[in-house]
Amino acid sequence: MRRSRIVDGFVAWLPDTIDRRVRVIAWLSFAFQLVLIGTGGAVRLTASGLGCPTWPRCTAESFVNTPEMGIHGFIEFGNRLLTFVLAFIVIAAFLAVIRLRKQRKDLFWLTLLQGLSIPAQAVLGGITVLTGLNPYVVGLHFVVSIVLVALTTMLVHRVYRGPRGTVKVMPSWYTVVVHVTSLFVAITVVFGILTTGSGPHAGDNSKEVPAPRNGFNPEFLQHLHSWPAYATLAGTLILLIGVIALSGRRGARGVRTAILALLGVEILQIAVGLTQARLGLPEVLVGLHMVLAGLLVAAMTWVVLQQRIPTMNVSSGEMAPSLAAAR
Numbered sequence: 001m002r003r004s005r006i007v008d009g010f011v012a013w014l015p016d017t018i019d020r021r022v023r024v025i026a027w028l029s030f031a032f033q034l035v036l037i038g039t040g041g042a043v044r045l046t047a048s049g050l051g052c053p054t055w056p057r058c059t060a061e062s063f064v065n066t067p068e069m070g071i072h073g074f075i076e077f078g079n080r081l082l083t084f085v086l087a088f089i090v091i092a093a094f095l096a097v098i099r100l101r102k103q104r105k106d107l108f109w110l111t112l113l114q115g116l117s118i119p120a121q122a123v124l125g126g127i128t129v130l131t132g133l134n135p136y137v138v139g140l141h142f143v144v145s146i147v148l149v150a151l152t153t154m155l156v157h158r159v160y161r162g163p164r165g166t167v168k169v170m171p172s173w174y175t176v177v178v179h180v181t182s183l184f185v186a187i188t189v190v191f192g193i194l195t196t197g198s199g200p201h202a203g204d205n206s207k208e209v210p211a212p213r214n215g216f217n218p219e220f221l222q223h224l225h226s227w228p229a230y231a232t233l234a235g236t237l238i239l240l241i242g243v244i245a246l247s248g249r250r251g252a253r254g255v256r257t258a259i260l261a262l263l264g265v266e267i268l269q270i271a272v273g274l275t276q277a278r279l280g281l282p283e284v285l286v287g288l289h290m291v292l293a294g295l296l297v298a299a300m301t302w303v304v305l306q307q308r309i310p311t312m313n314v315s316s317g318e319m320a321p322s323l324a325a326a327r
Contacts, residue, residue, distance in 0.1 A: 016099045018159055025093045026159045029114060030152035032086050034294045037145050039079045041290040045283040049133045049203030049211065051076030055126035083122060090114045093155070106163045110155045117148055133204055133211035135197030142193055142290075149294045153301040165308035169251035174242050175307055181235030184228045185300045189293055191225040196290075199281060222277055229270060236263050239303070255306045262299040269296055 015022050043049055051065070051072035052058035058065050058077050065073035094111040101108040124141045131137050158164075168175065198218040202211035236259060243256045269292045276285035 011099070014099050015096055018100070018104075022096045023156075023159055025089065025096050026152070026156045028089050029093045029111075030149070030156050030298070032082075032089055033145065033149045033152050034291060034298075036082060036086060037142070037149070037294045038287065038291045039082055040141070040145070041287040043076055043079045044138070044203035045201055045287050046072065046075055047202075047204055048072040048075040049138075050129065052080065052129065055129045056122075080125070083118065083125075087118045090118055104163065106158055107155065110151055110158070113151055114148065114155075117144065120144065133202060135202075135212060135214045138203065139193040139197055143189075146189055146294060146297050149297050150301045153298040154305060157302060157305045161305075167251075167309040169249060169255055169307055169309055170243070170246060174239070174246070177235060177238055177242070178304060178307060181232055181239065182300050182304055184232040184235060185296060187228040188225065188232055189297065191221065191228060192289075192293060195221040195225045196286070201281065201283070201286060226273070229266075229273070233263075233266050233270065236266060251306070251309045255303070258299065258302040258306045262296075262303050265292060265295045265299045268292060 043051070048071070051069060051074070054060060057063050058073065058080075059069070065077035090111070094108075094115050097104060097107040097111055121141070121144055124137065124144060128134070128137045128141055170178075194214065194216060195218060197214040198216040198221055199213075200218075202213060204211035239259050240256070240263060243252055243259060246252055247256070269289065272285055272289050272292060276282060276289060279285065
């Protein structure tokens with residue numbers, strides 16, 4: 001009986017509207033996906049990918065790293081521990097919207113997908129170790145992280161702006177340019193993964209049997225990687241000019257803000273990419289480039305989401321036009 005009262009009290013405490021708790025947890029879920037990209041990059045760039053040489057244990061006898069494993073074991077095990085922090089945040093996000101599942105099915109499914117990603121990422125991480133840092137498995141691991149950045153961006157956006165709207169903000173030609181630009185973003189990320197998989201940062205400190213590379217020419221891939229990046233920049237400039245010309249439309253201001261954020265990330269990303277290529281791929285710049293790739297996908301996702309005006313008052317959960325969301 002007492003346990004039942006505790007459970008009932010906990011359920012009653014959970015949010016039944018979009019309040020500050022839901023917003024904070026949504027932001028945390030987004031931020032920690034970027035943190036995980038950064039720490040995963042640190043593992044690779046410090047040659048700690050096999051710091052824990054087996055999985056799910058860190059060694060054949062221990063789940064934790066040992067002093068004999070040195071700094072590489074500490075870094076790899078620390079990255080594994082971060083998965084538990086992210087799991088806690090994802091569970092919190094799911095519980096934060098569980099009472100809203102009927103009126104806000106979009107939030108329910110977004111948090112559920114994040115929850116399912118935790119074991120999927122853990123298994124991929126294990127396969128990465130067991131295959132000796134196969135560059136294609138490592139790349140797939142990064143792709144899943146990028147998809148999760150897009151999902152958590154969507155979660156943050158819909159927590160504030162409501163579910164997908166029914167009214168298009170911009171004309172059809174503009175929406176086509178948005179989606180073409182997002183396609184170039186995806187291609188840029190894929191070629192970036194292949195470029196990294198061909199380069200010097202294999203993620204392993206072993207000199208006897210180094211981690212495999214994908215065999216492509218890294219210099220050629222660097223050039224190939226830059227082409228869709230410049231196409232993305234060109235598409236973004238077209239979108240910016242278009243939204244300025246169409247500034248009188250309802251919702252155009254929100255589109256412009258998202259595009260300016262996208263443009264800012266692109267300029268920084270291109271600057272870092274050119275600099276790292278000229279300096280011989282220093283670890284710090286490569287790691288920054290990886291995190292910026294996550295921010296690039298987040299900004300592009302935001303631009304896509306701004307193309308429709310939400311139609312829900314997210315505080316009350318009642319269907320109603322939202323002028324604030326269109327600004």
